[in-house]
Amino acid sequence: MKVTIVGAGAVGASCAEYIAIKNFASDVVLVDIKEGVAEGKAMDLMQCASLNGFDTRISGATNDYSKTAGSHIVVITSGIPRKPGMTREELIGINAGIVKSVTASLLEHSPEAIVIVVSNPMDTMTYLVHKTSGLPKNRIIGMGGALDSARFRYRLAEALGAPISDVDGMVIGGHSDTGMVPLTRHATRNSVKVSEFLSEQRLQEVEEATKVGGATLTKLLGTSAWYAPGAAVSALVQAIACDQKKLFPCSAMLNGEYGLEDLCIGVPVILGRNGIERIVEVDLNADEKAKMKDSAEGVSKTNALLEL
Numbered sequence: 001m002k003v004t005i006v007g008a009g010a011v012g013a014s015c016a017e018y019i020a021i022k023n024f025a026s027d028v029v030l031v032d033i034k035e036g037v038a039e040g041k042a043m044d045l046m047q048c049a050s051l052n053g054f055d056t057r058i059s060g061a062t063n064d065y066s067k068t069a070g071s072h073i074v075v076i077t078s079g080i081p082r083k084p085g086m087t088r089e090e091l092i093g094i095n096a097g098i099v100k101s102v103t104a105s106l107l108e109h110s111p112e113a114i115v116i117v118v119s120n121p122m123d124t125m126t127y128l129v130h131k132t133s134g135l136p137k138n139r140i141i142g143m144g145g146a147l148d149s150a151r152f153r154y155r156l157a158e159a160l161g162a163p164i165s166d167v168d169g170m171v172i173g174g175h176s177d178t179g180m181v182p183l184t185r186h187a188t189r190n191s192v193k194v195s196e197f198l199s200e201q202r203l204q205e206v207e208e209a210t211k212v213g214g215a216t217l218t219k220l221l222g223t224s225a226w227y228a229p230g231a232a233v234s235a236l237v238q239a240i241a242c243d244q245k246k247l248f249p250c251s252a253m254l255n256g257e258y259g260l261e262d263l264c265i266g267v268p269v270i271l272g273r274n275g276i277e278r279i280v281e282v283d284l285n286a287d288e289k290a291k292m293k294d295s296a297e298g299v300s301k302t303n304a305l306l307e308l
């Protein structure tokens, strides 16, 4: 199983590290436009192999896509991250051009690959890959909901005073500061609804902290986060590579599901060797439906800025 990651920056390198540590892929290729960076990070990571006990071969290439040929899964993390005070949507001007050209180069050498889009604004970048690549919709997956859900579980566990392993919860909707839809009504602590433990007000605080999870870290770090994003991408890669049939919220092209058309937005999907094997339609109440509709309007507004 060969995985290519374009963008050997913070998220790309973190993702490569988690994939290697989990030891399920034979090869990981890092590609970056900055001379030597991908080669250097690959070498540094390979020098962890004997210490961390993995056999995955990690190599790097400066803008040479011939090294990526025959990849089964390709991950796009190339592009600029936001700075404190910015929204993800403000990155569209630079990142759209990068994502479009990187996608074309990747598919030239790996026409059968499944594409995971990470660069922001992620839902719109996923839509751009759909509109420009001609790939079937099961083979284009946007990563956002897996990360947002991990942050939701972290905030729920904090509020509950419970271990994170006790908590289950999911965030759907757009991967933006205002567009996320945490499904609090469905969240549980070891099968018991979290509303049995937490007040309405505390749950609202958890939702708000979840939605601004990326902005909170950007303010602390001066750039956006990379450990949890890298871990989230590696979990999606593993689900596909190992045909796990796991359920994750991912940005998927919708054609009527959730009453939405012609946009990519976070919804629960089953991931296996064919990429998105099924979109799962959760029964939403009126409030959740209204939030999902607002979120979709926000994503569509950003999509309209693309020059297709």
Ligand SMILES: NC(=O)c1ccc[n+]([C@@H]2O[C@H](COP(=O)([O-])OP(=O)(O)OC[C@H]3O[C@@H](n4cnc5c(N)ncnc54)[C@H](O)[C@@H]3O)[C@@H](O)[C@H]2O)c1
Pocket: 006, 007, 008, 009, 010, 011, 012, 031, 032, 033, 034, 037, 077, 078, 079, 080, 081, 082, 091, 095, 098, 102, 117, 118, 119, 120, 122, 143, 144, 147, 175, 223, 224, 225, 226, 229
């Ligand atoms: N979807 C998510 O949940 C999520 C999470 C975290 C970050 N992100 C996004 O991922 C992107 C990367 O974030 P980061 O923190 O790793 O940034 P970074 O600056 O650390 O790394 C980005 C890398 O992309 C490279 N690059 C730029 N143009 C390129 C091109 N044309 N070809 C190849 N490489 C190119 C840069 O040289 C750099 O090394 C950002 O857009 C960020 O907003 C998304």
Ligand SMILES: O=C(O)C[C@H](O)C(=O)O
Pocket: 081, 082, 088, 120, 147, 175, 213, 214, 215, 217, 218, 224, 225, 229
């Ligand atoms: O917050 C960001 O800009 C990066 C990423 O989308 C995140 O949620 O960490």
